[in-house]
Amino acid sequence: MYNVLxxxxxxxxxxxxxxxxxxxxxxxxGKILGLLGPNGSGKTTFLKIAAGILHPSSGxxxxxxxxxxxxxxxxxxxxxxxxxxxxxxxxKDAVQYFKDFYSDFDEKKSFALLEFMKLDANSSVKSLSKGxxxxxxxxxxxxxxxxxxxxxxxxxxxxxxxREKILDAIINNFSENSSMIITTHLVNDIERIFDEVAFISDxxxxxxxxxxxxxxxxxxxxxxxxxxxxx
Amino acid sequence: MDLQFxxxxxxxxxxxxxxxxxxxxxxxxxxxKLPSVRxxxxxxxxxxxxxxxxxxxxxxxxxxxxxxxxxxxVGERKHMIDDLKQEMAKEVIDSFILRMKRLGFSEEEIxxxxxxxxxxxxxxx
Amino acid sequence: xxHLIKYELRGKLLTILxxxxxxxxxxxxxxxxxxxxxxxxxxxxxxxxxGALVVICIASLTLMSDYLYDDQGYLLFTLPQSGVSIMAxxxxxxxxxxxxxxxxxxxxxCLLDQGRLLNAILQQVEIHELLYFILMHLxxxxxxxxxxxxxxxxxxxxxKGKKVGKVGxxxxxxxxxxxxxxLSVASANLFPQMVQIHSVTTMTMNVGSMIFDIVTFGIxxxxxxxxxxxxxxx
Numbered sequence: 001m002y003n004v005l006x007x008x009x010x011x012x013x014x015x016x017x018x019x020x021x022x023x024x025x026x027x028x029x030g031k032i033l034g035l036l037g038p039n040g041s042g043k044t045t046f047l048k049i050a051a052g053i054l055h056p057s058s059g060x061x062x063x064x065x066x067x068x069x070x071x072x073x074x075x076x077x078x079x080x081x082x083x084x085x086x087x088x089x090x091x092k093d094a095v096q097y098f099k100d101f102y103s104d105f106d107e108k109k110s111f112a113l114l115e116f117m118k119l120d121a122n123s124s125v126k127s128l129s130k131g132x133x134x135x136x137x138x139x140x141x142x143x144x145x146x147x148x149x150x151x152x153x154x155x156x157x158x159x160x161x162x163r164e165k166i167l168d169a170i171i172n173n174f175s176e177n178s179s180m181i182i183t184t185h186l187v188n189d190i191e192r193i194f195d196e197v198a199f200i201s202d203x204x205x206x207x208x209x210x211x212x213x214x215x216x217x218x219x220x221x222x223x224x225x226x227x228x229x230x231x
Numbered sequence: 232m233d234l235q236f237x238x239x240x241x242x243x244x245x246x247x248x249x250x251x252x253x254x255x256x257x258x259x260x261x262x263x264k265l266p267s268v269r270x271x272x273x274x275x276x277x278x279x280x281x282x283x284x285x286x287x288x289x290x291x292x293x294x295x296x297x298x299x300x301x302x303x304x305v306g307e308r309k310h311m312i313d314d315l316k317q318e319m320a321k322e323v324i325d326s327f328i329l330r331m332k333r334l335g336f337s338e339e340e341i342x343x344x345x346x347x348x349x350x351x352x353x354x355x356x
Numbered sequence: 357x358x359h360l361i362k363y364e365l366r367g368k369l370l371t372i373l374x375x376x377x378x379x380x381x382x383x384x385x386x387x388x389x390x391x392x393x394x395x396x397x398x399x400x401x402x403x404x405x406x407g408a409l410v411v412i413c414i415a416s417l418t419l420m421s422d423y424l425y426d427d428q429g430y431l432l433f434t435l436p437q438s439g440v441s442i443m444a445x446x447x448x449x450x451x452x453x454x455x456x457x458x459x460x461x462x463x464x465x466c467l468l469d470q471g472r473l474l475n476a477i478l479q480q481v482e483i484h485e486l487l488y489f490i491l492m493h494l495x496x497x498x499x500x501x502x503x504x505x506x507x508x509x510x511x512x513x514x515x516k517g518k519k520v521g522k523v524g525x526x527x528x529x530x531x532x533x534x535x536x537x538x539l540s541v542a543s544a545n546l547f548p549q550m551v552q553i554h555s556v557t558t559m560t561m562n563v564g565s566m567i568f569d570i571v572t573f574g575i576x577x578x579x580x581x582x583x584x585x586x587x588x589x590x
Contacts, residue, residue, distance in 0.1 A: 015516065032278055053433045053590040070585070074436035084430035088367055100359040101435050171272050174279050192242055192277045212241040212281065221238030 004029050004148050004179045005050060009059035011203075012045050019045040021203040022059065027148070030176040032193055034211075035183045036226055037200035043183040044081065046200070047152050050181070051078040064147060074102070077146035079137055081153050085125050091136060092121040098140050110143035117165055131162040138166055142173045149173075149180040155189060163189060191222040199229050242277055246285040248319075251294065254305060255315040261307035265295065360437065360445035364419070365452065371415055372453055375408045376460045383464035390468065401468050405461030412457045416450040420505055424512040425521065429590050439585030443505070443577060447498050454497055499573045503536075504529060506580045513587050536572065543568040 005027040012020040020042045027033050037043050048054035049061055052068035063072040085094055091114065099105045114121060117135040119128075128136065138154055154170070155163050163186075170180070171193060184190055191197075191211065198208040207229060211222055218225060236245055253259040265271075268286065272279040286303050289295045294311065297303045331341045382404045386397045393400075423429045432442070466474050511525030543564040 031280070048590065051434055053430065053588075055587060055589055070436050070438050073434055076434075078434050080430045080434075082427040082430055084427045086363075086367060086428065086431070088370075097363065100362075101437075167276055168273060171276065171279065172269070174269075174272070188238075191238060192236065192275075192281070195278055195280050211278075212243060212284075215239060216241045216244075219239055223238065 001028050001030075003027065005061070005063050005181070007046070007050075007059070007061045010046070010049065010056050010061055011058045012042075012049065012054065013057045019203055020049075020056070020059075023200065023203060023205050025198055025205055025208065027179050027181060027196070029147075029179055031195040032174070032180040032182065034187070034191070034194035034197040034222070035181055035200060036187055036197060036222075037183075038185075038230055041200045042203040043200055044152055045203075047078070047150050047181070047183065048080075050148075050150055051076060051080070074104070075147040077141045077144045077149045079141040079149075079151045079154060081156065083133060085133075085137070087126050090122055090124050091119060094125065094136065094140060095121070095143075098143065102144050104145040106143050106145060110139060113139040113143060113169060116169065131158045134158050135162060135165065138169060142169055145175075145178070147178050149178065151180065151182045153183055153185070155184055155186050167193065187223040187226045188221075194222065197222055199226065201230065236275075236277075243281045243285040243288065246271075246275070246277075246282065247289055250285070250289060251315050251319060254294065255312060255319055257312065259305050261305055261311075263305045264301075265303045265305065267302060357437070357441040357445045360441065361449050361452075364445065364449040368415060368419070368453065372412070372456060375411055375457055379404055379408050379457070379461050379464055383468055387468055398465065398469050398473075401461075401465045405458075405465060408457050408461055409454070412454050416453065416501060417504060417508070420446065420508055421522065424508060424588065425518050429588075433588065433590060439581035439583070440578075442584055443502070443581045446505070447501060450501055451494060451497050455493075458493075499569065502573055502576050502580065503532070506576045506583075507532060509580050509583045509588065513583060513589070539572075540565050540568050 003026045005025070007023055007025040010020050010023040010025075011018070023042065023046060025033075025035075025046075035043050035046065045054065049056050050063065050068065052073050061068065064075060066072055086097075089097070095107065095110050095114075098110070099107055111121075114136075117132075117139055119132060119136055119139070125133070125136070134154070134156070138151075141149065141151070151170075154166055158166065167190065170182075174180075182190070182194075194211045196209065197211050197214065199206050207225075214220075214222065214225060220228070236242055250259070250265070259265070265286070266274070268279050268282045271277075271282050275282075286295060286297070290297055290303070293308055294306055294315070295303050296306050328341060331344070336344065383401055386393075386401055386404075390397045423432050507529040508522075508525045510528055511521045515521045515524040545564070
């Protein structure tokens with residue numbers, strides 16, 4: 001049971017603010033961790049550093065024992081909160097793109113997921129609704145056999161039926177060989193999926209623990225705990 | 232299994248309770264195969280590790296057993312059904328007695344109230 | 357790297373087609389006016405070609421700018437690609453795109469001109485000089501773009517904000533150009549040896565500045581690759 005991700009004293013400062021201040025976090029293999037906190041707490045900053053598109057001011061973050069770089073990008077599958085697909089692409093082009101660049105991409109699985117999400121491979125990315133775009137992004141990200149999946153607000157701005165599908169896909173994707181870190185506002189909908197949760201506030205991890213243990217120790221749901229911590 | 236979970240309590244315990252209930256009411260019989268961890272996790276929208284823990288705890292208690300590569304099955308220990316029934320009944324009764332006492336009822340009043348209400352309940356069942 | 361080239365070409369396919377079509381149609385129109393406009397027609401054709409070139413060069417710059425400032429950067433920078441791979445594929449793609457536009461423009465011009473200018477040139481010029489010009493064409497594209505990309509990347513890293521970053525990049529480009537010209541002249545004085553390239557027009561090239569240019573290019577290429585891989589914050 002080794003640590004897929006280890007963050008120690010991670011800090012990121014900008015000219016006028018400190019996004020992360022000495023954040024400590026570990027994620028074990030085979031676990032799903034929920035990184036919970038309000039807007040501006042540093043969640044996205046943390047995830048971007050793990051994804052390798054942001055560089056820390058100090059402290060360290062290791063993925064599979066390596067600093068973020070070309071190697072970690074090949075074992076990390078990142079779902080950002082932005083519309084990052086090329087507008088000229090059709091869905092099948094996006095699939096081919098992932099297949100070309102990632103050796104761990106499972107094309108069969110992507111087709112199965114596309115069908116599950118009711119997406120047509122021939123439709124263009126431009127023509128998709130927000131919910132469909134989210135489902136497509138998730139399809140691409142989950143079709144890779146990555147060691148670490150990083151999902152930034154996978155349920156954001158999406159209607160309840162689409163959310164169901166997304167949750168199903170996430171649970172089905174679970175494997176003992178990989179780990180996941182998921183951020184969300186909608187704690188209520190997704191808390192049963194988390195093995196561990198970590199609360200982040202003002203750039204620091206203020207609480208990390210096993211979800212079930214927290215429930216039994218505090219006699220509260222994770223959602224209630226969240227409201228309590230961030231009141 | 233159509234479960235409504237209470238997120239305030241550990242979920243694996245609630246899953247275990249439901250399986251025990253199904254066994255006690257003989258919905259699940261000896262040597263019946265339980266759904267796989269993955270299947271159940273998807274149906275219940277719960278982390279597979281949670282299911283795994285529930286199954287493992289049930290196995291530790293001797294209620295189910297696992298066969299490598301085949302799955303998890305309901306045990307066939309003698310008197311298991313009766314034991315489970317007793318255990319679950321005790322939980323309900325103990326909690327009932329505590330609550331009645333908190334409301335201020337004496338022991339005789341508690342017993343009398345059961346006889347009185349049991350016919351009422353029978354009408355609605 | 358080859359995949360990057362493939363997708364960059366596909367991404368700008370419509371732009372290239374649009375430019376080429378404009379050049380072709382423009383020239384076809386001019387061909388109908390050859391007799392009435394005389395020298396005007398080939399001159400306009402030249403301008404058309406020049407304009408097409410400017411458009412494609414700007415497109416090469418905006419592509420990098422999109423990577424650095426827009427959401428598309430998220431897709432590119434999460435790929436397991438080294439900075440060298442990204443730079444190399446960007447430059448190769450730019451060379452291909454610019455060359456296509458140039459070939460189309462020049463071909464249309466020759467058609468318009470009925471090959472007169474081309475003949476005149478071919479009579480004067482030798483093979484090795486032709487090769488030299490082709491080489492210089494490639495070299496100019498690659499080294500100029502590298503220099504500009506370096507300024508853009510530095511602007512992106514050093515300055516926060518889209519507009520500030522772009523303006524900053526331009527200022528950096530301006531300042532570095534001055535510095536570079538100064539150093540180039542200095543190195544030319546250090547090594548005043550010349551290499552004769554062309555027999556008729558006595559075009560020569562200074563060895564010192566040639567070495568300086570190559571070295572500068574190498575440094576800027578590696579620096580930009582390093583910065584792209586390790587320092588860009590999205």
